[in-house]
Amino acid sequence: MNKKQTNPPSAPDDDYGLVRACRRLHAAIDEMDEKTARALGVSRNDLRCLNLLENGPVTPKFLVQSLGLTSGSITSLLDRLEAREFIERAPHPEDRRALLVELRPKAFAEIGAIYRTFGAALVALAHAYSARNAEQAVGHLNDVARVCEEVTQQIGS
Numbered sequence: 696m697n698k699k700q701t702n703p704p705s706a707p708d709d710d711y712g713l714v715r716a717c718r719r720l721h722a723a724i725d726e727m728d729e730k731t732a733r734a735l736g737v738s739r740n741d742l743r744c745l746n747l748l749e750n751g752p753v754t755p756k757f758l759v760q761s762l763g764l765t766s767g768s769i770t771s772l773l774d775r776l777e778a779r780e781f782i783e784r785a786p787h788p789e790d791r792r793a794l795l796v797e798l799r800p801k802a803f804a805e806i807g808a809i810y811r812t813f814g815a816a817l818v819a820l821a822h823a824y825s826a827r828n829a830e831q832a833v834g835h836l837n838d839v840a841r842v843c844e845e846v847t848q849q850i851g852s
Contacts, residue, residue, distance in 0.1 A: 744762060748797060752785070754787065780801045781801060784796055
């Protein structure tokens with residue numbers, strides 16, 4: 696069998712190891728999310744939805760756009776999360792045709808029990824730095840996030 700070998704795309708020179716460190720961080724977060732989803736007994740998309748609800752109620756339409764799923768898939772996802780008592784759907788106060796989806800206390804308790812350990816470890820890590828270095832680290836992470844967001848907007852444009 697004569698298979699054509701393909702070469703991976705060339706990567707930019709990573710003089711400081713930033714690309715490698717970001718890939719490691721992404722892989723670590725991905726693994727944490729996978730294990731968190733399993734521990735909660737939900738799918739990865741279910742967990743992504745729960746994370747989107749962390750900052751307050753949103754519409755199902757927002758979830759469709761954010762998760763890239765169909766409205767039917769979002770309805771099924773919300774049905775699953777509602778059956779687990781992680782979320783509730785309520786009428787939108789300003790649009791009688793719309794709903795809002797929000798986290799219930801059980802979701803905060805179960806998800807928080809997992810992520811709290813990570814948050815505490817990050818705070819401890821920051822306290823091990825000087826205040827200046829901790830502020831710089833936060834700045835660098837925000838810079839990386841901004842670059843990721845900018846490049847993401849260019850994909851498929």
